[in-house]
Amino acid sequence: MSEPMQDVVVVGAGIVGAAIAHELSRNELAVTLLDREAEAGFGTSKANSGIIHGGHHTDTDTLKGRLEWVGNQLWDPLCDELGFGFARVGELTVALTEADLPALDHLIENAEEKDIGGVEVWSRDRICAAEPQVTRGVIAGVFSPHTAVVNPYEAVFGLVEAAVANNVRLRTLSPVTDLHHDGDTWTVTTPSATFATRFVVNAAGLGAAAIAHMAGVDGFEIRGRKGEEYLLDKRLRHLVRRVIYPCPTPLSKGTLVIPTYDGTIMVGPTAEEVDDPDDVTTTTAGESTAFAGARRLVPSLSERDVIAQFAGTRATIRGDDFLIGPTEAPGFVNVAGIQSPGLTAAPAIARYVADLLRHGGLEMPPKPLLNMIERPVHFASLTTEQQRTLADTDERYRRIVCRCEFVTEGEVGDAIERGATTVDGLKFRTRAGMGRCQGGFCATRCIELLSADLGIEMSEVTKRGPGSWLVLDRPDDEVMIEPEAP
């Protein structure tokens, strides 16, 4: 199927591609957003620490170092607009030995260089008073008020939904199989359609090198760096109130203890170079590393409280900086190697890419009026009066689907209306199945609701797209009971 001429095709609907599409949707442009998965954000964006970093962990002489702090400051208006889970909880980077102290000094220097206010050294006593679960062995720390936690999948869904509301065309299950350039026009081929476009933005994450290669652009390689994460029961809510960082090593920021927006405690990530970028296994060794690291910071943490474990793969390139810019292929822009702090920087990356396209000759008349999306409802976080009003107006909000996270049928129905087509899509939008029973009770109900609302059989409902089927129809009953001869 041939589609109308586009100004921009964005390849990849992770946090970076979604932010770019959202940014471009503010202008009079024809934009298509492609993703190979069943829903947006199903790659690395759904499986990371969900931290908006404070900006002082990176040096100013790198692109990511410059975009991180700018990105950090752009999250509040995005949250206001889209209504995803986001809270500026602050962070503490803690020194456990004298050898750690220069790393703290370095954080302060970075903050001063970037003119980030409010970053300060905390004494042992102050840390112990503010975070009683942090090890008594702490000797000092650096506090930043700017660090936030976010539900990254909700942010992706919000960005994509707002982009689509402003005429961006989203095509999921659309892996790019070929890229061809002729004159001023790129032809982007997917199994179900071809798109003609002036510009291609390569935000394909782990697939970015392969996409670039299709465009005739080589010279970089994506290496996967896997991070395992362990989520602990909500019973531990407020075990720590700020994100707790160890002093960093050259390879990673180390294992963190993260109070997530939803009240769970997350332990991770690990950092392991993997040959297969698709390797998202959790391992016994990874679990040991994560907990050993985390227990140095917060000794009371226990594997016994784990309710979920997952792994995601950072898309890294040599040198570990972001690779963003035009290429020798005219109109083909790379946005590659977006690993940590890629989530933090994503809104800044989006503006940076919009500027690149403008300089590349794309005219971008701003739209006079933008369509706003309705912020999703989270029944459990409403006041009793708000709950009563909602339950009285829409009876779907009177029925609980997910008992662990208090998710109502109304929220599930709303998520399906907003585009959820899979059980994981429902989970990441509503939290149904994300709690301590991990869908033991509600997965069946979610399958039933997807089946009913999408008009498909239960056996056609998937966990996260083709191949991930959940149940099978019973074979037809062929047993015939012969009536007895008289």
Place this chain on the structure above:
Amino acid sequence: MIDDRPHVLLPNYDVVVAGGGPAGLGAAVAAREAGAERVLVVDREAEAGGILLQCIHSGFGLHHLGEELTGPEYAQRILENALDDGVDVLTNAYLLDIDNDQNLKLLSADHGVAILDTEATVLAMGARERTRAAIRIPGRRPAGIFTAGAAQRLVNLNGVLPGRRVVILGSGDIGLIMARRLTLEGVEVAGVFELMPHANGLSRNIVQCLHDFDIPLHLSTTVVEIHGRDRIDKVTVAPVDAQMKPVLDKAWDVPCDTLLVSVGLIPENELSRELRLRLDPVTSGPIVSSTMETSRDGVFACGNVVHIHDLVDFVSAEAELAGGHAGRFALGARPPHDNVRLQPGKNVAYCVPHTVTTDQPHTVYMRVRKPLEKSMLRLRDAEGDIVHERRLRYVVPAEMVTLKLRPGVLDGFQGDALQVEVVPR
């Protein structure tokens, strides 16, 4: 389906029961029979009866009713009892909140958000299954990993199958029942793998669900990795050594499209935590007196929320006790204080109730830690002297040990604590 939901909710009740499974319904009936006027059962499902509704196999009621019923039949009996006795059974309703003064906040499909209060509460929320994450099996996260109970619901209530070739991890009763159920549905059960050196289900289920169907049971073996990108395509299993560590060089792969996890139940005590009840770290349930009262006055508990039972019959017996005392509490009676603590001793993981009186008959439930061929149950006083003893036959962790303390057994005992042990004879 009985559609007899209450049309109005009262602003206050004598007894509110959280959960409409066998424990909750049984307690509600007992509360009514003890004289409580206004008794409300709150259940989150569309039909009361709890997990029994998906347990379509037979074997329920042999002890308590003297006949063998299926799960739905057993549920139907107690639901009819409750409705006949004038209990209000509110289904499709969720207890959102409970405070220290026993003010309750409900979300009900019929009534929306409702606030009400009660004189006494019975906690009967049951249990949830431990998951793949709770035991932290490494590997990928493909589709096709179910808890055994979730699979049971899919097969028995939704009429669909979880897959074509199934591996079952854990020899808990639900897993064993599902091994048979799936075999009868034409699904291939590749094997049951159990970390422990002994099976964790009832002996009768090992025989009737595995042996009778030639399904292999691999003891001291566990799943060490899950494979498959979109749908599970195999698991790696390995024997474990005496320290329960997998011996990886003896591992092998088992192709399958489904993994059922049957590795135990955890009492659902979120409301109990909200009420700041004292919990037993071994059972993960509330600490209860001989009247099934928790550490908070007027809050009682029974069934799997207190400790995991292997037979519904025992749940019903416990529910009668809890509900009767809750009913009497609502009418102003105050239970006498227990004067003896029961402390788990050698080879005893826990005892319920946690305290008893010396002048009343009591039934004490306990679980042993290790199987024993011939054993002796002993109660010892603080000096170690034997106060009471009883011969037991074969004991296993999977089967609850019951001790009937008849009046007179503790006559003359002056102490305030008894050690309970189950040791070789």
